[in-house]
Amino acid sequence: MKIGIVGAGSAGLFAANELGKTFGSDVKIKIFDAGPNIDDRTCPQKSEYECAQCDPCRIMSGVGGAGAWSSGILNLNKNIGGNLEDLCSKANLDINEIMNQIDNFFVANGAPNDIFDPYNNGGDLKQLKRKCAANDIRFIPIKQRLLGSKNTPKVIKSIVHQLGTDYDIEIIPNTRISTFSKDKTLTFEKGGKEQFDFLLIAPGRWGMLWLANICQKLDIKTYYEPxxxxxxxxxxxxxxxxxxxxxxxxxxxxxxxxxxxxxxxxxxxxxxxxxxxxxxxxxxxxxxxxxxxxxxxxxxxxxxxxxxxxxxxxxxxxxxxxxxxxxxxxxxxxxxxxxxxxxxxxxxxxxxxxxxxxxxxxxxxxxxxxxxxxxxxxxxxxxxxxxxxxxxxxxxxxxxxxxxxxxxxxxxRSAKKVDVNKYLESKQVENIFFAGDGAGLSRGIVAAATTGIIAAKGIINKITNTM
Ligand SMILES: Cc1cc2nc3c(=O)[nH]c(=O)nc-3n(C[C@H](O)[C@H](O)[C@H](O)COP(=O)(O)OP(=O)(O)OC[C@H]3O[C@@H](n4cnc5c(N)ncnc54)[C@H](O)[C@@H]3O)c2cc1C
Structure with missing residues (x-):
């Protein structure tokens, strides 16, 4: 059994981890990313880490996705980043458990232990909420873990290493997928094709126009988002x-x-x-x-x-x-x-x-x-x-x-939302799953990871039912 994942961002990596945990190396998982490997990104301004202030740093993507080059704020709140609670409950998953799982995985891979908890930060949350209420403002208290620009690449590196050593998952950088087809074949821009049993398409915002375009060609429905x-x-x-x-x-x-x-x-x-x-x-x-x-x-x-x-x-x-x-x-x-x-x-x-x-x-x-x-x-x-x-x-x-x-x-820009079932599988083409920001299903690192996990659960159900 072979699973091909397009995009090594938060959605792709967390989906791969979920699949790896279930199947180990019994199922072959390959993740393709158009951008470079985490170690190969160099900043023309010669900063130790990506400065995120010059075009090459900001426009390019790569292993770790957009989140790897951000300040890495993990929003640990089910109301942030999409209809996560709804998505999870449709797939019979508990959103709180999934968020804890994602947070724990980041911590296990080197995320700082400190958490910003508005209920416990020493500030006067009650006073702030009172002022907001008096002025018709809704304030959303969110537990947040801040990876920080310097830590984020290290955390991603650790995740990538773990996926490779624990589950033999192959992450293939500098490999842009030019198209995917109904028979689950990926075509590489630099030449060649590879067929899989399942595809998970998670190209982030960087790839959202590409994704919408291919969906149109394959008669996979998409909807405009606000x-x-x-x-x-x-x-x-x-x-x-x-x-x-x-x-x-x-x-x-x-x-x-x-x-x-x-x-x-x-x-x-x-x-x-x-x-x-x-x-x-x-x-x-x-x-x-x-x-x-x-x-x-x-x-x-x-x-x-x-x-x-x-x-x-x-x-x-x-x-x-x-x-x-x-x-x-x-x-x-x-x-x-x-x-x-x-x-x-x-x-x-x-x-x-x-x-x-x-x-x-x-x-x-x-x-x-x-x-x-x-x-x-x-x-x-x-x-x-x-x-x-x-x-x-x-x-x-x-x-x-x-x-x-x-x-x-x-x-x-809002990605066009792909028409998917409760496990984020295309309603029009079987065994092609979608996750993350590029498919209009999430906004943010934790939310994208959540959708990756849901899609992985869908693939796991299908594989285990046929085994
Ligand atoms: C500057 C910046 C700061 C941010 N800060 C935060 C933050 O602090 N907290 C937060 O929660 N969110 C933040 N975000 C948003 C967050 O990074 C995204 O929501 C998250 O990364 C989405 O994950 P994803 O897996 O859907 O896509 P991405 O992380 O974008 O990953 C998609 C990957 O797919 C690859 N890809 C695309 N098309 C193809 C193709 N055709 N072939 C092969 N590979 C392809 C790309 O190279 C990319 O690596 C920030 C975003 C940016 C740009």
Whole structure:
């Protein structure tokens, strides 16, 4: 029996581990990844670890997936990262057990023992919850384990080593799959093919367009998911200190905006971190945030402030819509992210470099264009952002200051969701399973791992029933 896995990210690795635990080396498992092996990634800036601030580090993927090059925050909460509880219960699995299993596996492979538990961090969680409740904000307390940018590659290395030595699982880097077919054959871009009994396709966001394309060719149904679009907000770190250091490292606040009833949320909070430029694709730039840099801690904290937007006919393609806004913003910024002070955005002025230079909050990103985000973003989104920050200021005083920096574009493309059964097997093609962010089934390291485990359980059921 042979199982082929596309993508050595969180979903692929955890699926492989589950399969290995059950079958040992009795079933041959191969994982293919388009990117390099964990040891072979080198940063042109010659940092010891990936700096995640230059294009080669950020665009490329590789063994360990996108999570390997992140600050590695493990969100240990069933409400974060997708409909995990629902997915697990359909597959007769207990979400809490699965999350513990994932967390324990990371710890066994070298993840730090410390955990950020909002209920036990010494901060005044009750007071924060009271303020949130009084201002119609939903705060999601999450137990989080922070691997840290430096540890994450070491943890991945240990997992890869364990899969190889314990279960003889082969992880094959630098091998991009150009297509897969209904008869479970993988075609390699560099030439050759290999047929398997089961396929698990887990290509992450890096491979989501590719995946949607192949699904269309194979008549595997996919659905558009909502778009997450917004800005990155940067403030003096002292403003976030109490919450980030004493309650929750990456606090999640959910708000419904008054005018449009839109859902807006904080995401990817980088306390004392850096804003980084991304190249979403040619001629489309964007921003993201990163926790640790070669320069050490910054004096600012940043977070994404994202609006969730569903679209219906005639334009259901949320990625295309997000891309068109990001493109417009990129053109206005001369292919650099736009930066504007919140004061200027509110007052309808373009920010000038001279103003940014004397702004109390200094940008942690160097490569930007001072500009006017309202020239690029729809009125509805600007309204949502201004209203959202005003409300958030009741819980994080100072976030709505004139000196707060707003960066655009920031959007998280949603993968198209593959039509799968309760074990994440295609409803149209038997024995092809899907997992992770690229199939629209998860968002985040732990969530992707959860879907990998569910898919693996599906494959295990099928194999054991035929044995
Ligand atoms: C900068 C950054 C920071 C992040 N920080 C966090 C965080 O702190 N906490 C958190 O929970 N999440 C974080 N995330 C998100 C997290 O990394 C992802 O949710 C998670 O890695 C998804 O896992 P996955 O297995 O679905 O896909 P991935 O981890 O993306 O892995 C997919 C793999 O598939 C490979 N692949 C794609 N297409 C092909 C193909 N055709 N052939 C062969 N291989 C292919 C890719 O090379 C990749 O290695 C971050 C993401 C980024 C980009």
């Amino acid at each position: 778009l997450d679009i917004g800005v990155r907000v940067e403030v003096s770190s002292i403003i976030m200190e109490d919450i980030c250091e004493n309650i929750q490292r990456d606090p999640k606040f959910h708000i419904i905006t008054p005018k449009y009833n839109d859902f807006i949320r904080t995401f990817c909070v980088n306390h004392k971190g850096y804003v980084v430029k991304e190249n979403y694709e040619e001629n489309i730039v964007g921003v993201n945030g990163h926790q640790i840099s070669l320069n050490g801690e910054s004096e600012t904290s940043n977070f994404a402030f994202l609006i969730r937007q569903h679209l219906t006919a005639p334009l259901e393609d949320t990625t295309e819509y997000g891309r068109s806004i990001a493109k417009q913003t990129s053109i206005l910024g001369g292919y650099k992210p736009l930066v504007q002070t919140l004061g200027d955005l509110r007052d309808g002025h373009r920010s000038r470099q001279s103003l940014i230079d004397r702004n109390p909050v200094q940008p942690s990103l160097n490569d930007y264009t001072p500009g006017d985000i309202s020239m690029a973003y729809p009125y509805r989104f600007i309204t949502d952002i201004l209203e959202g920050l005003e409300i958030l200021d009741n819980v994080i005083p100072g976030v709505n200051n004139n000196s707060t920096l707003i960066y655009a574009p920031e959007f998280k």
